[in-house]
Amino acid sequence: xxxxxxxxxxxxxLALSVAASHIYGPIYHWSNDRPFIGAYLAVDxxxxxxxxxxxxxxxxxxxxxxxxxxxxxxxxxxxxHALCLIAVIAVVSNNMLIHQYVPGWWGNxxxxxxxxxxxxxxxxxxxxxxxxxxxxxxxxxxxWVSSMLLFPIARQRSTWLPLGLAFAAWxxxxxxxxxxxMTQSDYTRYVNFGVMRGIGxxxxxxxxxxxxxxxxxxxLRLLSAQPVQVALVMVVGWAVFYxxxxxxxxxxxxxxxxxxxxxxxxxxxxxxxRLLRWCGSERSASPSTCVTPL
Numbered sequence: 411x412x413x414x415x416x417x418x419x420x421x422x423x424l425a426l427s428v429a430a431s432h433i434y435g436p437i438y439h440w441s442n443d444r445p446f447i448g449a450y451l452a453v454d455x456x457x458x459x460x461x462x463x464x465x466x467x468x469x470x471x472x473x474x475x476x477x478x479x480x481x482x483x484x485x486x487x488x489x490x491h492a493l494c495l496i497a498v499i500a501v502v503s504n505n506m507l508i509h510q511y512v513p514g515w516w517g518n519x520x521x522x523x524x525x526x527x528x529x530x531x532x533x534x535x536x537x538x539x540x541x542x543x544x545x546x547x548x549x550x551x552x553x554w555v556s557s558m559l560l561f562p563i564a565r566q567r568s569t570w571l572p573l574g575l576a577f578a579a580w581x582x583x584x585x586x587x588x589x590x591x592m593t594q595s596d597y598t599r600y601v602n603f604g605v606m607r608g609i610g611x612x613x614x615x616x617x618x619x620x621x622x623x624x625x626x627x628x629x630l631r632l633l634s635a636q637p638v639q640v641a642l643v644m645v646v647g648w649a650v651f652y653x654x655x656x657x658x659x660x661x662x663x664x665x666x667x668x669x670x671x672x673x674x675x676x677x678x679x680x681x682x683x684r685l686l687r688w689c690g691s692e693r694s695a696s697p698s699t700c701v702t703p704l
Contacts, residue, residue, distance in 0.1 A: 416674055417459055417462070417463060417671065420455075420459065420670070420671075420674070421456065421459055424452040424455050424456060424459075424650075425452075427446055427449045427452050427650045427651075428449050428452050428453075428545060430445065430446045430449070431444075431445075431446035431447070431449035431450075432544070432545065434446055445651060445652070446650065446651055447651075447652060448649045448650045448651060448652060449650050450591060451591065451649055451650060451660065451663060451664070451667075452650060453548045453607065454591060454607055454611045454664055454667075455611075455646075455664075455667050456548060456552070456611075457548070457551075457552065457555075457607065457608050457610075457611025457612045457614075457615065458611045458612070458614050458615040458618070458664070458667065458668065458671060459615060459671065460552055460556060460611075460612055460615060461556075461560060461611060461612035461613060461614060461615020461616045461618075461619075462615035462616070462618050462619050462671055463615075464556055464560055464561075464564065464612075464615075465560070465564045465615065465616045465619040465620070466619055468561070468564045468565055469564070469619070469623070476557075476561060476562075479557065479561050480557045483553055483556060483557055484553075487530075487549055487552070487553055488530070491530070491543075491546055491549055492528065494543050494546065495527060495528065495542060495543055495546075498542050498543050499542075502516055513540075513542075515540035515542065519540070519542075523539050523540060524542075526539040527539065527540075527541070527542045527543075527546075530549065530550040530553045530554065531550065532546065532547060532550050533547035533550055533551065533602065533604050533605075534550050534551060534554055534602070534604075534605055535602045535605055547604055548604065548608070551604050551605055551607075551608035552608060552612070554608075555605070555608040555609055555612050556612060559575075559609065559612070559613075560612050560613070560616060563575075563613070563616060564616055569617070569620050572613045572616045572617055572620070573617060575609065575613050576609070576610050576613035576614050576616075576617060579606050579607075579609040579610035579613065580610045580614075582606055583603070583606050583607065583610065584661075591607065591660045614664075614668065615671070618668055618671055618672055621672065622672055633669050633672070633673045634672075634673035634674075638673075639670065639673060639674050642666045642667075642669055642670050643670060643674075645663065645666050646663060646666055646667050646670065649663040
């Protein structure tokens with residue numbers, strides 16, 4: 411099966427932007443004028459990419475069972491997640507000894523909370539579990555949404571179900587939370603903001619793949635022209651680097667990114683470089699996941 415190398419490259423750029431955001435944050439005391447302040451949007455882009463790529467994979471006649479699909483996702487995501495958890499525990503333990511920064515959750519951490527982090531149950535609304543490795547909150551959501559929701563939806567032909575669920579998820583977010591995707595808040599104990607972003611993003615990715623596979627897409631070929639793609643990349647890059655309180659633009663930026671996912675292949679080839687593909691590979695030591703212990 412042909413690998414979508416340009417999407418690996420895009421994921422690599424996004425991973426580097428998230429890492430840069432977490433590095434610059436403490437240096438600039440998390441001020442509103444810090445570089446890469448808009449990297450929170452990269453999480454939504456990750457969800458969209460995952461929904462698109464997994465839909466592409468499942469469309470290629472792969473008769474993999476549900477259990478085998480879950481096992482494959484675990485094999486791709488869990489080893490690095492576990493390694494980073496071990497690194498976080500080691501770093502925090504050392505900081506305790508040398509009287510350096512220790513996160514607030516460390517003193518009250520229970521075995522149940524540690525196990526929840528190990529099993530991808532952090533930040534999915536199951537219970538009040540602290541996220542030990544900050545960037546990993548989205549990995550847990552990606553694993554469960556792809557396994558429990560995207561897999562059955564991607565294997566059926568109807569477009570109405572993913573369209574309805576994606577619309578409902580985004581409507582829920584903007585109705586109860588507003589347009590600012592930067593802040594995190596739980597609606598109830600069992601429904602949180604991150605899970606809804608995961609559902610909306612991954613199903614949007616599934617819809618993009620369906621659009622790419624239908625006769626509707628050729629009518630939008632103007633968007634695949636290199637100047638248009640370069641302009642879209644610049645807009646998204648500006649948003650990730652310096653969004654700065656323009657939260658009302660988040661929806662338009664996400665739509666612009668959708669156009670990049672649909673039409674970039676062949677228009678802007680530099681994102682397929684080996685380094686960026688490695689940074690964007692799920693098997694690599696993703697900079698966005700490893701940045702906390704570093």
